[in-house]
Amino acid sequence: MRPLFWGRLRTSGRSPSLARPVFWTALVAAAALPGAVLATNPPTCQVVAAQMPGRVIFPSDPAYSAAQSSYYAGQARNMKPGCIFMPTTTDEVSQFVKMVGARNQPDAKFAVRGGGHTLWKGAANIDGGITVDMRLINATVLNADSSVASLGAGGRFGNVYHSLKPHGLTVLGGRVPSIGVGGFLSSGGMTFLSRRHGFACNSVVGYEIVLAGGKVLHVTQDSNPDLWLALKGGINNYGIVTRFDVATYPDKMWYDLVQYNFTDAILADQARVLCNFMKPGPTFDPDAMMGLFLDFAGGAFFVRNALWHTGGDANPLVYKPFTDIPNMGSSGQLLAVADVVDQFGANIPPSTPRAFQLDWSFVNPPAEVYVELFKIWQDGVKALSDVQGFFVEFLTQPQAVVQKGTQSLYGLEAGRTDYVMMLMTAAYANAADDERVRVGITxxxxxxxxxxRRKGYLIDFVYPNYADKSEGVFKSWGADSVAKLQAASLKYDPQGIFQKRVPGGLKVF
Incomplete structure (x- = not known):
């Protein structure tokens, strides 16, 4: 297995593989059902198909298997929705929510899917209900002065970046091409620019959202400040976001991937250099983002640094301590973000049979603490090495810097530059090993x-994009943040449609 780094629709229009009329051959009869038949309370999938013909895929359609197989992890692929609804407009989403929300039936439950990259079961798919597949709502449109890009919620960032590349612009988005716009921006968003501009959700200046009951609302900080804040991490608790209006930024980046031999001496050097890189003070460079990747695959250990710099300079001096560590070579160059993402994303396979991941954050500790963390990982991984197809990646990277004056739910101190995040991701072959891998990684x-915690460096914050559902994400942000999330839910969804009818995802209640 190639090393796994965790992570081009056109500027408008539909993907050809998703838009062919053959998808809908099984729906003609349903669309033509007489009122007497529909009045007998048919399945919700049939009702939606009858009201919006050409937008629903049933298990008998070839496109159903194609849609299911496009999820990244086996946990999501193996779920079996009763049908898949594929809207092309916000109005169609509104009709769907109004229709399904009004039905008091066991099958009137749904999931919302964008890129389909979240690993755990139920995050973006459902058994027996309806999966709302947003991938046909994927346009990328610049405003008149190019300061804001409107992104369809079903787009993927590889396509977004390529759409903006001719304009010399980029946005705060995912770091591999397959990351979906909707899930990423509604869950926070760690980006190449996060040390200067914070989490990607803070670049969102407006949301188009379909609320429970089907009402379409354009949300800004001025129009609906409580919902605007709740959407910056509140995921699928408030409605279906169909469009994100986000700030744009200049598009040029230095990218280098440096590989090393995996030895105790190299790990000690990495710990020392990383600790110094993360120290606050006059040497802090807000354009410098990086990741230290420790991998285990095929019975062997690997180590590499991914170095990203958004200041437009070649060979930034801030990375010299990393490249001075004896290494196996590198190929740093200035590139557009689209090209960086293509290169970096080439290391990630298109799917994985099974996967599990956890993340956590802390204050930058002394170098010897990093060495201890690396050692705990090595010893634990060896105990799982006989799991079939076992691969594990241990990523250490700077936390996004919450900008001063920015409203945030995360409970992180604004302006703090010495927060560090770790992420551990395991991939493996068989569902029979789910529990063993979960327990081992945990x-x-x-x-x-x-x-x-014993040494006083752990902080409570859990980052939602990388988290497993078991980690208590919202609770980790603090009671005040939970209260704000819940208050917005009660105000904008008083019947709890997105709490009860959308069982997947992270819930605020």
């Missing part, structure tokens, strides 16, 4: 978190 992380 025990490694529990030991690492315990070390950081």
């Amino acid at each position: 025990n490694i992380v529990r030991a690492q978190r315990g070390l950081l």
Whole structure:
């Protein structure tokens, strides 16, 4: 297996593989059902198909299998919705929510899917209900002065970046091409520019959202400040976002991927250099983002640094301590973000049979603490090495810097530059190993978190984009943030449609 780094629709129009009329051959009869038949309370999928012919895929359609197989992880692929609804406009989403929300039937439940990259079961798919597949709502449109890009919620960032590249612009988005716009921006968003501009959700200046009951609302900080804040991390608790209006930024980046031999001496050097890189003070460079990747695959360990700099300079001096560590070579160059994402994303396979991941954050500790964290990981991984197809990646990277004066739900101190995030992701072949891998990875992380807690460096924050549903994401942000999330839910969804009818995802209640 190639090393796994976790992470081109046109500027408008539909993907050819998703738009052919053959998708809908099974729906003609349903669309023509007489009122007497429909009045017998047919399945919700049939009702939606009758009201919006050409937008629903049933299990008998070839496109159903294609849509299911496009999820990244097996946990999502193996779920079986009763049908898949594929809207092309906000109005169609509104009709769907109004229609399904009014039905008091067991099958009137749904999931919302964008890129389909979240690993755990139920995040963006459903058993027996309806999956709302947003991928046909994928346009990327610049405003008159190119300061804002409107992104369809079903787009993927590889396509977004290529759409903006001719304009010399980029946005705060995912770092591999397959990351979906909707899930990424509604869950926070760690980006190449996060040290200067914070989480990607803070670049959103407006949302188009379909609320429970089908009402379409354009949300800004001025129009609906409570909902505007709740959407910056509140995921699918308030409605279906169909468009994100986001700030644009200049498009040029230095990218280098440096590989090293995996030895105790190299790990000690990495710990020392990373610790110094993360120290606050006059040497802090807001354009410098990086990731330290420790990988285990095929019975062997690997180490590499991904170095990204958004200041437009070649060979930034801030990375010299990393490249001075004896290495196996690198190929740094100035590129557009679209090209960086293509290169970096080439290391990630298109799917994985099974996967599990956890993330946690802490204050930059001394170098010897990093070495202890690396050692805990090595020892724990060896105990799982006989799992078929086992691969694990341990990523250490700077946390996004919450900008001063920015409203945030995350409970992180604004302006703090020495927060660090770790992410551990395991991939493997068989569902029979789900529990063993979950317990093994959880025990490694529990030991690492315990070390950081005892030494006074652990912080409560769990980043939602990388988190497993078991991690208590919203609780980790603090009681005040939970209260704001819940208040917005009660105000904008008083019947709890997106709490009860959308069972997947992270819930605020």
